[in-house]
Amino acid sequence: MTTRPAGASVVDDxxxxxxxxxxxxxLFEASGLPIDLPSRLRPVGARRTLAGxxxxxxxxxxxxxxxxxxxxSARAGDVLVVNAAGGDHGYWGEVLTVAAQVxxxxxxxxxxxxxxxxxxxxxxxxxxxxxxxxxxxxxRDARGAVDEVVLGRTRVHRGDVIVGDADGVVAIPADRAVRxxxxxxxRQAAEAGYLERLRAGxxxxxxxxxxxxxxxxxxxD
Numbered sequence: 001m002t003t004r005p006a007g008a009s010v011v012d013d014x015x016x017x018x019x020x021x022x023x024x025x026x027l028f029e030a031s032g033l034p035i036d037l038p039s040r041l042r043p044v045g046a047r048r049t050l051a052g053x054x055x056x057x058x059x060x061x062x063x064x065x066x067x068x069x070x071x072x073s074a075r076a077g078d079v080l081v082v083n084a085a086g087g088d089h090g091y092w093g094e095v096l097t098v099a100a101q102v103x104x105x106x107x108x109x110x111x112x113x114x115x116x117x118x119x120x121x122x123x124x125x126x127x128x129x130x131x132x133x134x135x136x137x138x139x140r141d142a143r144g145a146v147d148e149v150v151l152g153r154t155r156v157h158r159g160d161v162i163v164g165d166a167d168g169v170v171a172i173p174a175d176r177a178v179r180x181x182x183x184x185x186x187r188q189a190a191e192a193g194y195l196e197r198l199r200a201g202x203x204x205x206x207x208x209x210x211x212x213x214x215x216x217x218x219x220x221d
Contacts, residue, residue, distance in 0.1 A: 009174035011053060011161050013077070015181055020051025022184040025167045026191075030183035033176065037109065037169040038152035040086075040130045044114055045121035050128065050164035052079035052106035054156050054171060056149040059112070061087035064137040067096060069144030076104025079162040081171070083149040084112030089135045092127070094119035101125060109162060109169055111151055128164045 011019075019027060028036050055078040059066040070080055080100070084091050092108055093116035100108070107126035113133030114120070120127055148157045154171055156162075161172040172180050194207050205211050 009177070010159060011174050011177045015177055016051055016053070016077070016161060019161055019172065019177065019181055019184070020049065020163050022163075022181070022188060023167065024163050024165050024170045026184050026187055027163055027170050027172060027180060028168075030187045031170075031172065031176065031180045032183075033173070033180075034153050035170045035172055036152070037154055037156075037171060038111065038130070039168060041109060041111065041128045041151075041164075041169050042130075043164065043166060044117055044127040044129050044132060045125070047107075047121075047124050047126040048164075048166050050079060050107040050109075050126040050162065050169075052077050052162055053174075054079055054081045054158060054160040054162050055105075056146050056156050056158055057082040058143055058146050058149050059084040059087075059091065060141040061085040061112075062089050062135075062137050063139065063141040064089075064091040064096075065139040065141050066143045066145075067091060068139070069142065071096070071099055071103060071105070073145045074100070074103050074105050078105050079107045079109060080105065081149060081151070081156050081162060082108070082110040082112060083151055084110055086130050087112045088131055088133045089113050089137045090115030090133050091137055092129075094123070097123050097125045097127075107162075107164070109151075109164065126164065128169050 092114040113131035156171040159174045
């Protein structure tokens with residue numbers, strides 16, 4: 001297992017909460033970065049929102065020992081972000097959920113399966129997974145937490161900000177969090193203005209300047 005890299009940016013709780021309030025789609029558009037995690041990661045259970053600091057975990061397909069080991073190095077406010085190669089196994093269930101909640105872990109994002117979904121819903125633990133699967137796992141892979149994992153096109157480092165909701169999940173680099181927050185707030189304010197204009201009767205064609213224009217030299221009927 002590894003510890004948080006020395007000198008790594010640590011996003012404060014206020015910034016973390018503010019990013020969570022903006023939502024994944026707004027943050028993605030405001031960032032201008034490839035921070036979207038694969039769309040196959042969907043919310044499981046009753047809790048469909050999540051915001052916390054990434055604790056990356058790499059697991060071999062069909063082996064969940066790294067998740068058990070990661071709990072030891074997790075800190076309150078962390079989110080386990082697990083690359084399990086999309087394995088069709090139940091890497092996580094009620095037992096690990098209770099163990100995680102006791103340690104203050106805010107949720108789980110896993111490219112792999114989970115089970116005991118009714119129990120997790122009752123516990124109110126946010127989970128985003130690529131599958132629900134009942135097949136069990138082995139416990140031989142002793143890697144535990146790592147400094148980074150790659151999910152889809154996005155590299156997730158320890159301490160990055162994870163925000164998930166019904167639209168998807170993003171991983172914001174810790175050293176970009178403040179800038180993305182400012183951009184997200186600006187985008188949110190602009191969209192509020194657009195909505196007011198729409199309610200007043202304007203069209204999206206005019207608000208977004210989408211009307212086709214006649215280029216010089218084009219024939220006009």
